[in-house]
Amino acid sequence: MSPAATSASSPSSRWCPTREQVMILEEMYRGGIKTPNASQIQHIASHLSLYGRIEGKNVFYWFQNHKARDRQKLRRKLLMHQHNLYLQNQLMYHQKLYDHNQQNNHQGPLLHHLDSPLHQLYQGRVEDASTQLFSYTWKADLPESSYNMADLTNRFRDRDAMMKKAMDADPTSPCPDRTLKTLELFPITTTISLKDQCTSSTKVRNPS
Amino acid sequence: MSPAATSASSPSSRWCPTREQVMILEEMYRGGIKTPNASQIQHIASHLSLYGRIEGKNVFYWFQNHKARDRQKLRRKLLMHQHNLYLQNQLMYHQKLYDHNQQNNHQGPLLHHLDSPLHQLYQGRVEDASTQLFSYTWKADLPESSYNMADLTNRFRDRDAMMKKAMDADPTSPCPDRTLKTLELFPITTTISLKDQCTSSTKVRNPS
C-alpha cells in the first residue's frame, strides 16, 4: 500500500512522501545537507518528483522539521542522561547515609530524616520520573481542514549557492555542565520547564 | 529629507520603506490586518509600490516583525506594571514595619532587620529595578481571524552560513532563582529569562 501515491482520488491536503523520497531525503541529510538553499531545493524536488508528486516547499519543510527534530532528540537524550546520573548520585548518597546509620547502629536518628535506602522509596519510580519529565501532549482531533495553499515555491528566488558546512554535533551544547556535586545537581527544581529545551541565550554583540 | 526614497543609486541590501509606505502599513495593521495571506500580501505590495520599491517579502516580513514587536511591547508593559505593583507593595510593607517599630519605641529590635523606612534604602533604585526586566513567555494571543497562511518563505538570500559558535557553557547560574525574601507576592512562577533590552520608547536617556 502506497499511501502517498494516490494521485487524484482524494485531494490529500498535505504531501505524503513516498518511501523512496524519504529514503533519498534522509540520505541527503546524513550526507550533510541540513539547510538547502533555494536552488538546491528546486533540484532536489525535481529529482524526487520522479518518485511521486512533490513541491519545493515540501522539501523545504522536510529539512526544517528533520533538523529540528534531530536536535530535539539529541537534547532529550542528553537531558535523560544527566537526569539518570542525578538519580544514581542521589541513590548512592542515600545508600551511604543508610550504611552509615546502620554502622553506628541506633545512634543518630537526627542525621537524616531517612532511615531506609532510597532505592526502596524509588521503587519503580525512576523510570516514571524520567519519562514524566519529557512528555509531550499532542492533541488528536479532527475538525475540518481548509487550508490556503499559496506558493512557497514561487518565492524561492535568489542567487547564490555555497554549500553550508556540516555543522554537525554543534547543537548539543545546552546548559552548563553544572559540575555535579554530590546531590543538588540538576537544578531543575520541581516541574518548572517541561520543555526539553535549554535556551542557551548568549548575547554576543559583535562590535564591528 | 526622505532617506528611504533612494531608488537605484545605492545598492541597499535591504528594503528601506518610505514614510508613506510605513504609514499605510501601520494603518492596515491597526485596521486589523495582522497576518496577511499570500494574496493580501501581493495586493498590498502592488499598491505600495506606487510609493517606492517594494516586494511581497518585504510586506510579509513587515507584518511578522510588527506583530512580534507589538506583543513584545505589551508583555514588557505588563511586566513593568506588575513589577511596580510589587515594589509598591514592598514599600508599604516596610513602611508598616517601620511604623510599628516606632510605635513600641525601642522595644523589639528583633522584629526585623530593618530599622528605617524602605524608601530610603530604595533611594533612586526603583527606576533601576524596574528596568532590569525579565521576560516571560506568555501565550494569550489571538489569531482568531482567518488570516491563514502567510508564507513567503525564507531562503531569499543565502549568505555565508557562518554558524554561530556562541554557545558556551558555564553561566554560574542558569536559573536565576530569584526568590524574593521579604513578602513574596508577585508570583512569577513561569520561566524567567531575563534578556532583552528595555528600550524606552520615550527619550529617557539618563546622563551618568
Added chain:
DNA sequence: GCAAATTAATGATTTATTCAAG
C-alpha cells in the same frame, strides 16, 4: 557643524513551538 563612535530600530533569517492530518 561634522564625522567617528555608540546606541536604538528594524529588516531579514533561523530556530523553536504549535497545530492538526494520517
Added chain:
DNA sequence: CTTGAATAAATCATTAATTTGC
C-alpha cells in the same frame, strides 16, 4: 504517535538616530 505545515520567538545584521570630541 509521527510528521507535514504554519506561526511565533529568537537571533543576526544593517541602517537610522544619537551622542561625543574636536
